[in-house]
Amino acid sequence: MGAKDLLSHSFRIAWKDLTELYRNRLGLVLLVLMPLFMMVMVGFIYPSGNSAPTNLPVALANEDTGYTGYGNSIFLGQNFTMALLHINNMTSTFALSNATNADDIKSQVQKGDIEGGIIIPSNFTASIVAGQQGTLIIVTDQSNPQVSATIQAALSIVFDQLGTAFALQKLNQTNMAVVKPFNVQTVGVVSGTPSYFDFIAPGIMAMTVMMSVMTGLPVAISQEKEVGTLDGMMVAPINRLSIILGKTLGQTARGLLQGVVILILAAVLFHVAIQGSILLVFALLLLGVFSFVGLGIVITSFAKDQETAQMMMMTLMFPMMFLSGVFFPIQQMPWYMQDISKVLPLTYASQALRKVMVLGAGIPDITTELTVMIVFGAIMTAIAVPVFRRMMTR
Amino acid sequence: MTKAFGNFVAVDSISFDVKKGEIFGLLGPNGAGKSTTLRVLSTLARPTKGTATIGGYDIVKNDNEVRKLIGIVSEKMIMYNRLTAKENLIFFGNLFNIPKSVLMKRIEDLLELVQLTKWKNAQVGTFSTGMRQRMNVIRALLNMPQVLFLDEPTLGLDPQSSVEIRDFIKKLNREDKTTILITTHMMVDADLLCDRIGIMDHAKIVALDTSTNLKKLISGKDTTIVKIEVGNLSPDIVEAIRACNCIDSVSQENSTHLRIIAHSDEAFDTVIDAVREKGGKINSMENPQPTLEDVFLHITGHEVRDSADQKIPMAMGRRHFGAPQQGRVR
Numbered sequence: 001m002g003a004k005d006l007l008s009h010s011f012r013i014a015w016k017d018l019t020e021l022y023r024n025r026l027g028l029v030l031l032v033l034m035p036l037f038m039m040v041m042v043g044f045i046y047p048s049g050n051s052a053p054t055n056l057p058v059a060l061a062n063e064d065t066g067y068t069g070y071g072n073s074i075f076l077g078q079n080f081t082m083a084l085l086h087i088n089n090m091t092s093t094f095a096l097s098n099a100t101n102a103d104d105i106k107s108q109v110q111k112g113d114i115e116g117g118i119i120i121p122s123n124f125t126a127s128i129v130a131g132q133q134g135t136l137i138i139v140t141d142q143s144n145p146q147v148s149a150t151i152q153a154a155l156s157i158v159f160d161q162l163g164t165a166f167a168l169q170k171l172n173q174t175n176m177a178v179v180k181p182f183n184v185q186t187v188g189v190v191s192g193t194p195s196y197f198d199f200i201a202p203g204i205m206a207m208t209v210m211m212s213v214m215t216g217l218p219v220a221i222s223q224e225k226e227v228g229t230l231d232g233m234m235v236a237p238i239n240r241l242s243i244i245l246g247k248t249l250g251q252t253a254r255g256l257l258q259g260v261v262i263l264i265l266a267a268v269l270f271h272v273a274i275q276g277s278i279l280l281v282f283a284l285l286l287l288g289v290f291s292f293v294g295l296g297i298v299i300t301s302f303a304k305d306q307e308t309a310q311m312m313m314m315t316l317m318f319p320m321m322f323l324s325g326v327f328f329p330i331q332q333m334p335w336y337m338q339d340i341s342k343v344l345p346l347t348y349a350s351q352a353l354r355k356v357m358v359l360g361a362g363i364p365d366i367t368t369e370l371t372v373m374i375v376f377g378a379i380m381t382a383i384a385v386p387v388f389r390r391m392m393t394r
Numbered sequence: 395m396t397k398a399f400g401n402f403v404a405v406d407s408i409s410f411d412v413k414k415g416e417i418f419g420l421l422g423p424n425g426a427g428k429s430t431t432l433r434v435l436s437t438l439a440r441p442t443k444g445t446a447t448i449g450g451y452d453i454v455k456n457d458n459e460v461r462k463l464i465g466i467v468s469e470k471m472i473m474y475n476r477l478t479a480k481e482n483l484i485f486f487g488n489l490f491n492i493p494k495s496v497l498m499k500r501i502e503d504l505l506e507l508v509q510l511t512k513w514k515n516a517q518v519g520t521f522s523t524g525m526r527q528r529m530n531v532i533r534a535l536l537n538m539p540q541v542l543f544l545d546e547p548t549l550g551l552d553p554q555s556s557v558e559i560r561d562f563i564k565k566l567n568r569e570d571k572t573t574i575l576i577t578t579h580m581m582v583d584a585d586l587l588c589d590r591i592g593i594m595d596h597a598k599i600v601a602l603d604t605s606t607n608l609k610k611l612i613s614g615k616d617t618t619i620v621k622i623e624v625g626n627l628s629p630d631i632v633e634a635i636r637a638c639n640c641i642d643s644v645s646q647e648n649s650t651h652l653r654i655i656a657h658s659d660e661a662f663d664t665v666i667d668a669v670r671e672k673g674g675k676i677n678s679m680e681n682p683q684p685t686l687e688d689v690f691l692h693i694t695g696h697e698v699r700d701s702a703d704q705k706i707p708m709a710m711g712r713r714h715f716g717a718p719q720q721g722r723v724r
Binding site: 005009012016019020023024227228229231232233234235236237238 | 459462464472473474517533
């Protein structure tokens with residue numbers, strides 16, 4: 001009963017599990033669909049740099065009465081409107097419509113026809129001509145703070161560009177040099193514009209692999225226990241460890257397969273580029289498996305049946321998913337939540353993956369994460385093995 | 395040997411020998427401790443106290459040696475539905491480190507033996523219950539066990555399949571000299587198959603002998619068995635019979651038939667009087683040979699079915715009540 005037997009039996013069990021998985025066509029499809037849904041869902045729900053909102057229904061009410069003097073009339077409100085339309089044609093941020101006045105906008109917002117409105121007051125031209133600031137009023141829908149924030153942000157960009165355009169126009173007219181006081185340029189650590197997909201792809205990969213060992217393992221073993229097939233393995237003269245090792249191998253292969261699916265989807269559909277070494281990415285995923293497998297085995301040992309196993313998993317999984325910075329940056333959370341997040345292994349797994357995939361980090365840059373994952377994995381495995389042995393020989 | 399789950403004692407200090415080459419039956423109602431005994435003997439559970447040896451190996455200290463000698467046919471089907479018959483057998487065979495060429499030959503032989511060769515490449519999930527049970531049996535034979543454990547092998551099978559399985563077990567025992575330990579709550583199985591029978595009830599073995607000797611326990615004495623058919627059977631009549639002094643037990647077999655065990659030479663007269671007094675109309679009466687069921691009833695004081703609704707699942711260690719069994723009047 002040497003190590004060779006242990007490994008060969010483990011491989012047989014893993015191979016058996018994978019054959020079963022392969023025959024389960026619906027399961028296979030879901031294996032690909034689940035990460036796809038997850039990516040699409042979180043990737044599109046949250047706004048990011050290149051996925052600026054488009055076609056927000058916004059109404060424009062031009063109440064500008066203009067200014068008449070020196071024999072001609074000027075309507076700067078019209079100029080503004082044209083400039084806005086011109087810029088919007090390029091960005092398609094808004095779906096603009098006309099409104100008669102402020103009250104009209106208000107009622108349209110209340111009805112839900114539009115998300116917000118822009119009002120050019122009657123004294124707009126007059127103020128500017130008088131050398132004062134022209135005021136524009138933005139009406140926002142307070143019931144939807146996120147959309148109204150987006151409108152404000154988008155409009156401020158438009159105004160900024162309009163301001164420059166006006167200045168340039170004035171420059172032509174008056175030959176006065178107006179220089180924009182400063183110009184901000186954003187530079188990332190790596191080239192290219194980051195998108196939310198770059199942020200979530202590593203997190204989802206880490207999470208999927210974690211899920212496959214943490215849920216897959218207890219469910220797979222407790223299911224065999226329930227069906228009775230576990231007895232078939234238990235009554236064979238094999239090392240008990242090869243059962244758990246084989247099962248883990250099978251689940252790991254499944255998890256890695258999903259990881260690859262995510263990677264391909266991310267690269268092909270969402271143009272996520274991997275900046276670091278792809279080998280390191282896989283090494284990290286494997287290390288992730290190692291750090292979670294102990295926890296999975298402990299749960300397996302305590303769960304009496306499949307249902308309990310699943311419930312135990314869900315209880316642990318959900319907080320982990322949301323607190324580990326997979327979907328939201330940890331920095332956004334209040335401090336006490338950040339503290340909880342710091343004790344979860346998934347936090348480190350997704351952080352390390354993110355550093356490698358997005359920032360092109362190497363091993364020296366992620367030593368903290370690696371240490372935490374190795375230590376956590378070692379502790380859990382040390383707890384798991386005796387617990388599992390006890391469960392098997394009840 | 396004793397096996398307890400928490401405070402619940404499933405097997406209470408039982409002790410028995412099984413001779414090499416015999417078919418030994420553990421007979422008793424569900425929850426009597428038969429399956430637990432089998433699980434402990436097949437190294438799937440550890441005894442709480444005591445131990446057992448199989449082929450000279452201790453089931454606790456030399457569990458892997460024991461595992462090489464035994465095969466187990468569980469009440470549950472040990473096979474993977476998504477694998478084909480052949481793949482299942484290869485998988486389990488590999489766990490026993492059987493050399494590939496030997497294993498392949500053996501698999502072909504076993505499939506042939508139970509007439510499943512035609513379906514060897516079909517997924518087991520598509521098999522009928524009878525086919526699955528045959529698969530379940532040959533899976534246990536892959537390592538050519540010297541001792542075969544069978545846990546309720548005919549459970550849920552139609553009479554035809556039951557006969558097939560029984561014949562197969564007999565053949566194994568006769569031709570391969572396999573020692574067989576079988577648990578069942580079916581009297582027929584025990585009667586037709588077993589060389590010796592241990593009757594288990596409430597975690598203990600209450601009687602152990604050959605079927606013939608067990609039956610002599612009741613037929614030899616002044617015990618009389620009366621089978622009576624009453625056309626207009628009513629609870630009143632049953633109660634009247636039960637009230638008689640010499641009556642040990644009354645069980646109702648169907649809407650008209652009663653089976654009565656009495657300890658008197660005048661049992662027939664007593665029963666006839668009691669029935670007629672209540673206006674019962676006797677259609678027929680006979681004096682049948684004792685069955686194992688009568689023996690069980692005689693020894694334990696209750697019927698096999700009575701305690702059938704208290705099955706304690708292995709993993710749970712707590713009580714789980716199944717569907718109530720149809721009660722019988724006694």
